[in-house]
Amino acid sequence: MVTKLTINNKEFRLDVEPRHSLAHTIREKVGLTGTKIGCDSGQCGSCIVMLDGKSVKSCMVLAVQAHDCSIQTVEGISENRKLNSIQEGLHKYSAVQCGYCIPGVIMTLTDMMSRNKQPDTDEIRDWLHGNFCRCTGYQNLVEAARYAIDKESNSTKIITNSKHKKMYEERVRLLMAGDVDKLVEEHYNDDAIVMAFDFVVQGKENLKEHFKNFVKWVSIKEVISTDKFVETENAFFYEATAVTNYGEGRVYDAYYLKNGKIQHHFTGLIE
Amino acid sequence: MSSYNILGKRIKGVEDPAMMRGEAEYIADMKLPNMAHMAFLRSEHAHAEILGIDTSKAEKMPGVIGVYTESDLGSMMPLPCIWIPGTGESHFPSHPFGGGVPGGSPVLAKGKVRYMGEPILVVVADTAHQAWDAIKSIVVNYKVLPCVVDAELALEKGAPLLHEEVPSNLNAYIPYGNKEACFKAIEDAEVVIKKQIIIPRTINNPLEPRGCLGVYNEKSDNYTLYATSQSPHNHRLLLGLMILGIPINKLRVVSPHIGGSFGTKGYIYPDMPLSLFLSKKIGRPIKWIDNREDLMRSTVQGRDQKMSAIIAGDSKGKITALYCKSFANLGAYASTIGPGVATAMVGRCIAGVYDIENIFCEISAAFTNTPSLGAQRGSGRTEATILHERMIDLYAKKINLDPAEVRKQNMIQPEQMPFDNRVGWEYDSGDYPNAFEMALKAIKYDEVAARKKEALKRGKYLGVGVNCFVAISGVGPSPQMAKEGMLGGTWGSANVRVHPTGEVSVSIGATNHGQYHETTFAQIVAEELGVEIDKIEVLHSCTRNVPFGQGSYGSRSFSVEGAAVKLASEAIKAKAIKESAHTFKVKEDQIIYDSSKGKIYPKGHPEKAKTLQEISLDLWYGWDIAKVEPALDHTTYFDPPGFNFPYGSVAVEVEIDAKTGQVDIVKHYGVYDVGTIGNLQVLEGQFHGAMAFGIGEALLEQAQYGEDGLLTTPTFREYAIPRATSLPEFETDTTVTPTPHTSLGAKGAGEVGTVGTVSTICSAVTDALSHLDIDHVDIPFTAEKVWRIIQASNK
Numbered sequence A: 001m002v003t004k005l006t007i008n009n010k011e012f013r014l015d016v017e018p019r020h021s022l023a024h025t026i027r028e029k030v031g032l033t034g035t036k037i038g039c040d041s042g043q044c045g046s047c048i049v050m051l052d053g054k055s056v057k058s059c060m061v062l063a064v065q066a067h068d069c070s071i072q073t074v075e076g077i078s079e080n081r082k083l084n085s086i087q088e089g090l091h092k093y094s095a096v097q098c099g100y101c102i103p104g105v106i107m108t109l110t111d112m113m114s115r116n117k118q119p120d121t122d123e124i125r126d127w128l129h130g131n132f133c134r135c136t137g138y139q140n141l142v143e144a145a146r147y148a149i150d151k152e153s154n155s156t157k158i159i160t161n162s163k164h165k166k167m168y169e170e171r172v173r174l175l176m177a178g179d180v181d182k183l184v185e186e187h188y189n190d191d192a193i194v195m196a197f198d199f200v201v202q203g204k205e206n207l208k209e210h211f212k213n214f215v216k217w218v219s220i221k222e223v224i225s226t227d228k229f230v231e232t233e234n235a236f237f238y239e240a241t242a243v244t245n246y247g248e249g250r251v252y253d254a255y256y257l258k259n260g261k262i263q264h265h266f267t268g269l270i271e
Numbered sequence B: 001m002s003s004y005n006i007l008g009k010r011i012k013g014v015e016d017p018a019m020m021r022g023e024a025e026y027i028a029d030m031k032l033p034n035m036a037h038m039a040f041l042r043s044e045h046a047h048a049e050i051l052g053i054d055t056s057k058a059e060k061m062p063g064v065i066g067v068y069t070e071s072d073l074g075s076m077m078p079l080p081c082i083w084i085p086g087t088g089e090s091h092f093p094s095h096p097f098g099g100g101v102p103g104g105s106p107v108l109a110k111g112k113v114r115y116m117g118e119p120i121l122v123v124v125a126d127t128a129h130q131a132w133d134a135i136k137s138i139v140v141n142y143k144v145l146p147c148v149v150d151a152e153l154a155l156e157k158g159a160p161l162l163h164e165e166v167p168s169n170l171n172a173y174i175p176y177g178n179k180e181a182c183f184k185a186i187e188d189a190e191v192v193i194k195k196q197i198i199i200p201r202t203i204n205n206p207l208e209p210r211g212c213l214g215v216y217n218e219k220s221d222n223y224t225l226y227a228t229s230q231s232p233h234n235h236r237l238l239l240g241l242m243i244l245g246i247p248i249n250k251l252r253v254v255s256p257h258i259g260g261s262f263g264t265k266g267y268i269y270p271d272m273p274l275s276l277f278l279s280k281k282i283g284r285p286i287k288w289i290d291n292r293e294d295l296m297r298s299t300v301q302g303r304d305q306k307m308s309a310i311i312a313g314d315s316k317g318k319i320t321a322l323y324c325k326s327f328a329n330l331g332a333y334a335s336t337i338g339p340g341v342a343t344a345m346v347g348r349c350i351a352g353v354y355d356i357e358n359i360f361c362e363i364s365a366a367f368t369n370t371p372s373l374g375a376q377r378g379s380g381r382t383e384a385t386i387l388h389e390r391m392i393d394l395y396a397k398k399i400n401l402d403p404a405e406v407r408k409q410n411m412i413q414p415e416q417m418p419f420d421n422r423v424g425w426e427y428d429s430g431d432y433p434n435a436f437e438m439a440l441k442a443i444k445y446d447e448v449a450a451r452k453k454e455a456l457k458r459g460k461y462l463g464v465g466v467n468c469f470v471a472i473s474g475v476g477p478s479p480q481m482a483k484e485g486m487l488g489g490t491w492g493s494a495n496v497r498v499h500p501t502g503e504v505s506v507s508i509g510a511t512n513h514g515q516y517h518e519t520t521f522a523q524i525v526a527e528e529l530g531v532e533i534d535k536i537e538v539l540h541s542c543t544r545n546v547p548f549g550q551g552s553y554g555s556r557s558f559s560v561e562g563a564a565v566k567l568a569s570e571a572i573k574a575k576a577i578k579e580s581a582h583t584f585k586v587k588e589d590q591i592i593y594d595s596s597k598g599k600i601y602p603k604g605h606p607e608k609a610k611t612l613q614e615i616s617l618d619l620w621y622g623w624d625i626a627k628v629e630p631a632l633d634h635t636t637y638f639d640p641p642g643f644n645f646p647y648g649s650v651a652v653e654v655e656i657d658a659k660t661g662q663v664d665i666v667k668h669y670g671v672y673d674v675g676t677i678g679n680l681q682v683l684e685g686q687f688h689g690a691m692a693f694g695i696g697e698a699l700l701e702q703a704q705y706g707e708d709g710l711l712t713t714p715t716f717r718e719y720a721i722p723r724a725t726s727l728p729e730f731e732t733d734t735t736v737t738p739t740p741h742t743s744l745g746a747k748g749a750g751e752v753g754t755v756g757t758v759s760t761i762c763s764a765v766t767d768a769l770s771h772l773d774i775d776h777v778d779i780p781f782t783a784e785k786v787w788r789i790i791q792a793s794n795k
């Protein structure tokens, strides 16, 4: 049966048997072997491609069903073989162990990012529910996704090899996303004290209020680099070069923790 | 702490881009001109005589080139087994190769099938679809025989016999430790606890199924096998020498990119010799790719021990004896190294991190009507760790002491190293109490009671486990492996070659199948020689490109093969220093080799510095050089003087939904000591993956067989593996205690996460259920199983 498929913006007219899956056709007839087959029965996600803009398990679609459709595979997701932000994230976190699940994972994350600009960790994990990975335990796949999300939302991820790294990155991410409620809920003690510039605020309600002002008043557009990172058992402190609404400049940030949550927090511009 | 510049650093993987772009070539992606395809017909029964096979329809089907059964295989020999447990009695079917080599499985069944999934015949056709169409048209006439799938039952009188040459299905009976002393100590003890612990069968399930592509080249009379092999050199040796009877210099084995393995792809399987043999027969390359269901039915499976244990001690927490009698299920045939995995890897490991005066373990491995046993990530050590950690929990409960206190009281102290564990291993180094304290702290062990109360308000039973383990790695010292019954060496090998242009090629004996070897091994060379990492290429997994190497299994790659790379690099460095002394006209001891900058100069004259490239060029020309051979190229074969023993401690907090029985892991912490670290980012990835593996085993995974011997879990629908949504965020720490056995100091790292995780989840789950008066539940803790337990105890 002659079937017309547009794959990675190229048109193919292929003679396929009605029983041939899209995965089989892409791999064997078109020769794009980046799409993998791990179970051939819709369970593992290795074969995920984009079909008319949505991720599908291509072992569960017959090639003839995809007639006249537009398909994107892992070979078609970046321009000029330059790594895109998802690939950069995977690379950064060494999340490509045996690599067999990776094309499917990349396609799932591509779909996710096209629909939800700021997914949180749980949402990322939900998206990856249909992708088996037997090597990574998913953690660095999730880290990679976070990296890509942050990069696409124009904020630079701040990296410090520190025990508090995760909390700090999450805080900055939520701050930049303007998700103050979540930030306060997850990271701050009820009676936390925050001092930013010349504000002193106590108590959660006030804290929220304060952050609203803070976000509006000094919006960090991009963190270029962090340095002078100091960490003790109950506190961490850093300086950074950042682009804010005051232009590029130096910022400091200090946290004192109690039971794993922020009790005191000082931040401001370094003159 | 460490003075390394490159080693240990989070350097990005050179392997990544090809895999992320979909350009990396795995076996299923390979294509050769005129290639034919092969498919297996597998047994539908666990035990049956084959009365007749009707292939007449298949032979006439479109595209079919041939149908081949056992009678078409000429002089092809069965698959051999190369690990005969060395310290007790053992029985195997014989192998025509002779010389004491035991027989494993036939390549194709001869008159009888002994497990569901056993290959009976192959069809070769133009396309894979055509081969499968033909398979479906073939009719096999069976006489079904009674079967046995349980190792203990297989050893009972009157059990169905699998092999005529093996009386009573007993493959091996191996004792470890001191029987008399152990029994005496149990007799004399104040407190004695007995328990049966069953560790079910599991399947590694790498995401990529196995596959191969066999090519016979008539013009050169050469064979090439592309295969998903963890050990191309060893597989070539076994294929050439003991199965096909072809000179091994006529055979090349190459592993392309491998999509994970965890043990599964370290074994010889029937498709390997068949694709080569039939390629010669039909004059075309033959490709075979497995599918998920057949993988579940016919690749090696793991674990499967039925242990009866006794722990004895005084009333204050001092353990005086540990005894274990176990039935190991070897499957229908001895796989390449299955018998050793089922015995020594468990029996010699049951002491764990504890100083227990009297230990005895006896393991009976039995043939049953199930697929062959092999290694699963953390093999042997995971079972042994479950055993000692469970028994300690039970003992602590009996004498009313905190299990953490009992662990501390009996733990081996750092000053006792090296330590003879009394069942055969000598631990090399480590500070076990320190790891344990770190884990207790991480899980806030002091505050567990309060958290339990809080969780109960939410309808959750909260439980905490903190366990310790030590996991032998670094296979290994060949003489010691010989004593354990391994037929063959287990040393490491490496070649380091500095090109006249300054780039470096490193050949390693390891086989990368997802461990970032191309990056981490380059880091060793970069560290030692001061060459930029992007100038170093790492070659592996091809019998033609690299010196004989043992491949990757048992967490040996970085610790043993890496040590060989370090030695070869040291030799290169020594030669470069010799040559530099000649060039600078000073004594060798006056030469400074600054690896951090990649400069070589006479003491006090850094301005005269040369690079390794310049020295290499001189040696390459050979016009005016020191009294050395020209060129800068060194090959090392290295047999480590002892095993290495990575260790650690894991803390897990679970919450069990009182209504549904669902077990959620809310915190999962592991501190691991794997000696010198190659690349921290890669290492953490290994920890996470191994911990996830352990969670799968503890909560979800079990290969189940019905009484008819049929596998009831042949797809991912029944055999569940962990998903992103079912796993916690792992927290990991490392401490560094180098092994004294190698100059690199690295210990095995790929399996520790699994070894520590499974037992710790057992502790956490039983802790969560302790108010129901439950003291032990066998894994996996599926929601259904836990729900039934909660229901039963509520009545």
Ligand code: FES
Pocket (backbone or CB within 6 Å): A036, A037, A038, A039, A040, A041, A042, A043, A044, A045, A046, A047, A048, A057, A058, A059, A060
């Ligand atoms: S190959 Fe399609 S879901 Fe597994």
Ligand code: FES
Pocket (backbone or CB within 6 Å): A095, A096, A097, A098, A099, A100, A101, A102, A132, A133, A134, A135, A136, B207, B259, B260, B514
């Ligand atoms: S990296 Fe191996 S399956 Fe995901």
